[in-house]
Amino acid sequence: MSDFTRLPDLAARALGGGVVAANDEFFAEKENLLRPTAPVFQPHTFGHKGQIMDGWETRRRRPEYEAGDHDWAVVRLGAPGVIRGVVVDTAHFTGNYPESCSLDACAAEGYPTPAELEEAEWVPIVPPSPLRGDTEHHFEVEADRRFTHVRLNIHPDGGVARLRVHGNVIPDPRFLTGSAWDLGAVENGGRVVDASDRFYSPPNNVLSPGLPRVMGDGWETRRRRGGGNDWVIVELAAPGHLAQAALDTSYFIGNSPGSARLRGIDAAVADPDDPGAWFDLLPRTRLQRDTRHRFRIDASRPVSHVKLDIYPDGGLARLRLFGEPTPAGLATLGLRWFDLLPAAQAVRVLITECGAPPEWARGVVDRRPLTDPDGLAKALEGSEPSVAARVRDLVATAP
Incomplete structure (x- = not known):
């Protein structure tokens, strides 16, 4: 079995992943699935719905009032990509873990609502597979497609502590243009x-x-x-x-x-x-x-x-x-920075970064602010052309 866990977790919160929907989260919130830390358990810590669990836990399914045959949670990948494997961790769920799980995935444009995701083309990526309590389960995935969302299905109900979705990030090239x-x-x-x-x-x-x-x-x-x-x-x-x-x-x-x-x-x-x-x-x-x-x-x-x-x-x-x-905006930014430097530092910058003679550098600094009507052009009059060019570049001003 390949060690797919060395690949990035596409669903990580740090990348922008999130749990967008679940059909039930009665005992413990769905958002816990993506918490970056390892699951913890504190015995005898009860809320008004029972023992507080560090994971996602649904109520016990009863045919007389529950629709469907299993529970599910939908996760938006923070970094869409090709999924190579998933980890379903039932840590600390010992008498309340699901019998089995399966996973589906889909690719959607933009930021669909949970209702819109119901109409997406979901494809199976992990078939129904048995689970054990208090265990980290690893499932390899062979679907060679770029996905944006996954759906964790648990059969019939119960609790899962963490979900990790490992794979290769496939960025959208439409967002890789322009300045950073x-x-x-x-x-x-x-x-x-x-x-x-x-x-x-x-x-x-x-x-x-x-x-x-x-x-x-x-x-x-x-x-x-x-x-x-x-x-x-x-x-x-x-x-x-x-x-x-x-x-x-x-x-x-x-x-x-x-x-x-x-x-x-x-x-x-x-x-x-x-x-x-x-x-x-x-x-x-x-x-x-x-x-x-x-x-x-x-x-x-x-x-x-x-x-x-x-x-x-x-x-x-x-x-x-x-x-x-803009060129003018960058020039304003650079000139403001240079005008606000302490005099000794400004002289040092001109000498070390622009190769300016010390006496000339002190003269330029004494003429600040360079954004007044005299401006930078006046300050550079009579200077060595190569030095003047480096000073202009330094303060982001076009030659």
Whole structure:
């Protein structure tokens, strides 16, 4: 048997995986299936539904009130790909594990709802197979196709602690074009300049680096009454042309927005206070709960600010705005950086990175700020052409 567990877990939360639906989760939540940590058990820890289990557990199936013949959970792969094997772990389920399991998989475009997934073309990838209690079961998969979702079927009911879906990532090439700059990221200089609501958590959270770990890592508004919608406005690190946007509702399960819209404006040529000056980057689009959404943006017009509208309210974990700065925007960014360096550091930078003579470097630094009418061009007058070219490159200004 090949060791498929050395391959990435396509369903991992860190990659954006999530459990989108289950027919029953009476004793323990379906989201536990994808927890990255090993299952744990604490005896004699009871809730109002019984022993608290670290896994997914359904009620005992009774023909007189249960429809169908088995329970199931649908998992969205964070990284779609070719599945080489799955691990079904019944750790700590000793008297309440399923008799057997099977798995199906499908490929779907976009972000379908659970109801839409019912109409998908599901194909078997693991046939009905017996299970044992408190055991990690490994099943090889031979279906050589790219899948986006898997469905774990348990027969007839019971509990599963963890599900791992190992395979080879097959990225969508439609999302592999354009610049990798996140122009909205706080670590790149993006910032929230206004928001409709800051009740539960600050909107700046959506621009934070890394992946969210809990719901509190994102931005959440209070429940809106009386119409309208919530929104946040982001000033980009530099004006640019956006190519992609990522709207992440991870961990927002019962309180994610129903839909969202992105609009942009270039504050150099239009007034952000004029509602009619904003133009669509992403029209109002349906969102799914606990999902990392990616959208391509056809934005031929540069933007300096982006407005995110969520409908009607709720929470968002992260907002990513990928694009390429305009030459003027990059120049502004570079000049601002150079103007704000301490004098000694600025001189050192010119000497070590641009090969500038020390006396000349001190003269340039003394003429800051270089964004005034004299500007960089005046400061470079009479300098060695090769040095001048390196200085222009340093501050991201076209020669």
